[in-house]
Amino acid sequence: MLLAHLDVRRDEVSAISDLRAVLDAQHTAIAEALPTLELSDELYLTHLAHRVTQRADEPADRVIRTMHAADLYLAAACAEGEPAAIAVFEATLVPPLRRALTKLSAASSTLDESVQRVVIMVLVGDGKPPQIAGYSGRGTLTSWLRTIAVRTTRRMLGTEQSQATTDDDEIAALPSAVRDPELELLRVRYRDTVRAAFAAAFASLETRERNVLRQYHIDGLTIDQLAALYRVNRATTARWVAGARLAVVKATRDQLVTAAGVPAGEVDSVIRLVRSQLELSVRDLAV
């Protein structure tokens, strides 16, 4: 049946031996999740086939088996403008969305406006085709919607701009926590050297280490939030942060000694400075 809706990848799909059983299970799941809707197999299979076509970089078998079937069905029905589906969407997905967004802004007017905008974008389209058609079924519909909402809200609040890297040398401009005159001198003397060494050291980190450091220091994620995001134990993320920090300090030290030729007698003091201002240094690095 599904094959009838496919123009491509037909061989791949027909090779799935238990395709029938998988689709039956998905049908049952949809029926249980959306009891108020009148189901159309045709609608589901059309959209499923579309996702298989769309997600060409994944094995068809994986696309089908991991499909969030009920979410896809609801999205498909909404995209078709089915009033019952839209009602379900508005009743079950929108209120939690608003609650979730309170983390981003305290002003309820902003939130209301943001949610309204998201709903219009997703269901109506506002000139463009409604975005709901773009839901791939990879993640949950809740996450997908939340992603759009968070991004929309952030754009609305203009959070990006404020994060733009300033031209000020933050390390130099900092009302230094360190009042040791000797360090003060080092700080001025090696400002550019340290910045270059730090940038080089940071660049030498693994991608994930760089991301984690930035998320921890700049984005202010907690260890628990990092753990949830990366789906690992909090001890693991804690270790990541510490390890990445250690690595960057060590690499900076190496850079200072080997490339910049900072005397051994001074390098420890400079490193002390780097360590105490690591947060600022990470922030200082524009992507």
Place this chain on the structure above:
Amino acid sequence: MACLDDDVVAAYVDGALTVGQVTAVETHLAMCDTCRKDVSALAVVQTMSAQADPADALELIPGDRIGRYVLSAERARGAMSIVAVAADPELGRDIAIKVLRPELSAHLLRAEARVMAKLSHPNVVAVHDVGEHAGRVYVAMELVDGVDLRRWLAVEPRSRRDIIAVMVEAAKGVAAAHDKGIVHRDIKPENVLCGPGDRVRVTDFGLASYAVDAATGVTGTPRYLAPELWAGQPATAKSDQWSFCVTLYEALTGKPPFEADSVAALRAAIERGATNVPGQILQRGLAKDPAQRWASMHELAAALSASQRPRKTWLVGGALALLGVVAFFAMKRRPENPCEVPASLIDNAWNRSAIDAAFAASNRPSAADGARRVDENLDAYGKKWRTARIESCRDARVDGTAAGHAVYEARTRCLDRRRNDLEALARLLSTAPDASVIDHAVEASLALPSLATCDPTAVQAEVIQPLDAALQPRVDAIDRELAATRAMVLKESAADEAIKKARALVADARAIGYSPVIARAAKLLAHLSTEATDQDAAEHDLDEALVATAAAHDDRGTAEVWTDRIVFLAMTRGAPQRAMELAVAADAAVVRVGSPADLLTRLQHARGVAAFERDDNAHAVTYLTSARDHETDPLDRAAIDIALGSVEMRLGHLPEAHERMTTAIAAMEKQLGPQHHQIGLALMSLGSLESDMGNYPAARKAFVRSIDLIRKGLGEQHVAYALALSNLGMVESRGGDAAKAREYLTEAITRLGALHHRDEYMALANLGNLERRLGNTDAANAAWNRALKLARDAHDASTERVERALYSLGAIASDADQLDTAMAAFQEALPLAIAEHGENHLRSIEVIDSIGLVYLQKDQCARAVPFMNRAVAASVAVYGADDPNVARSLSTLGECMMKSGDRAAIAQLERALAIYDTHPVLPADNGYLHWVLAQATWKFDGAKGHARAIEYATKARDLYNADPNDAYALGMARDVDRWLVGKR
């Protein structure tokens, strides 16, 4: 670069992507701030609903900042707080940081902690700072590397004496806080920190204050809580005192005074009160009524301290003697700075595996460890050499002139000589390492000539007098020989040969006639000479070297020789007076070459030791502290610390001295390994300190280890061995094996006498005291008379030593009932004691007391009374009015007054009785007081006093009988008994 699709971001956050897709997303995130922030925002939103208990969420990660502090490691996570170690970048020190649970009331807590921050006391963990982090209060505290009392008690069995010593210190800390109005609220073994060394500190003042326990409804730890707190009253200094006494009780007896299965039962037990509490101190401290407890922690501390004050005996401090020996081995230092030059240039000078192999073949037990340390040290020297070499060429390039180039050439030649030194040492270590070489190798590897000898100012001599190229090969040959000779001394059997060789090289150098090389040879000869046995020859060689360096315009060399000379005089020759006089000239020479740190610290160190030897403590502290501040080498710093610790010991700062010395010894062990004789030397000072503190087992342990290390490392002919014998004899004579003590001391006296060492006095003094204790009057007299003669004849006569000898001779005579001899000696000692210490000093009190007692024995009470009164007044000044020492003097005063018919005697005796009533006291002392009271009451109060007199006498007899080992007291008990029989 286009941002990630919403759908991809959602799937990423949901964890629904394949590994390849995840990598692609994360690579994008690393380059795109916007998307990364989107993801972060999603992570925040997503976890918001699933938020766990925020109280547990605080994660302290190394590198995090709390206030201005940078965390390095979490140490402990308790119910109330998390403790971590952090660095304070501003002050460059490590601290402990305690982050408290949010429910601890921030406002009140901070007010209290701020007061704490103003309290600085050696027995209180210092609070540096208080602040807030992530909504929690944190307290930044001094980082203490000790263990809490509970652990301290658990790791090894502790003597009652040690426990009380710790608790006295803790009590002082609590008392100091009480003085500032701070109540601890949670005193318990966990909050008393012991160590490092003997330092004791109380921590966590007021931190428990506001954490009300749900189970008990009160704050603090139930087992230690005073009864009034259970009744809901606020915490006070008196309730702290209760908690302190519960802790003390538990420490002494091994179990808490109140135990129960439930909180309710515990409360009931505490409110019932403790039974069978041992000793008056605890009985009072654990009184149910706060008003019945000690008036303050000060009083409690004093009582506790008095409970273990030893009977006054004169301890002869062997450490006084030892500094010289420790410092004798003072090392040389070198500065640093890096760059680039082929490492092979210096690395080729030595071969690590050859040294390792030679050591391994030797079968010496410490060989493997020694080889490793030697390798490390040579490697470090090589690195510094390379640095100096690079710096030298950089300087020349910057300078660019011909003169600059001449300096560069001279420095390079100088560095070549240092390379020769390294090579010669390495060759010796890898080809012929006999036992003495292996044992001294580490030290030698640390003592390679300082590279500061090749600083621009240091090589002036050669710049001024460029060498004729034709002579270059001959000079180079001599320089190589000099290096080989310097290394040679390492071999014990070759020490004399090395001096001979150096002497020959001086002659060779003179034959060439090039003054810089003559100066170098003469300098080495003098240096080697100062460490040899012929001290007169050393003085001569030093003079010659000064002339040679002056002739060569070698200012640096002159300064080196001057420094060697002061070190020699102060630490080897034992001539502190001359050292101090000549130090001015040495100082001038060192200043002239710009006060290089390596010379300056050696010189200050030597001056400090000289000042110490001359009993000039103030200058000793000044010089040693200055040396310490400039010293960069950990080994030398440790040697200075041992000297400083000895000064502190003499000034009575025993815990500080102990901490300093133990830390220094640990540093030495780290540098030299545990088997090195230098550690043996340092242990002599520590042992003396332990014995001063009354820890004889610890002292004995230190001395035994010390003599073993010294015998192995330096041999029995060395002066240090004689001093070690003296110390071991001293400690053995105190409760150890008397026969052994005599043997050790006698041998020490012979050896020290042969060396004309001034500490022959100490050994004689200890022998004299031993013989006196054993009742051998003649032997005691002989030893002390010889000591007296030494003290009087000494080049730098010491009033204190003469006075002590006179006092001891007086005491011996008085023991033997030779009262006139005794009186003459004491009368001669008294003005000396007063001149030395003033009247209000325990030494003076001893003499005054003794004069009074001799008059008493001679039945000249009218003469005795003025001395007794002086003794009482001085004791009050020294110990305070309410002190058992005062009571002891009052007892004898009372006896004298009674015997001269003065009924005011009873008032004085009752004063003594009142002191003894509130203090722990030796039964024999108390017996004596009661005995005198009995006689006085009988005499002055007539018939109505008879009953009371008999009561006193009965008590006196029982007290005298208390110690079956005290023969004198048992004899007194019989006297009292006889008196009682007569009166009934």
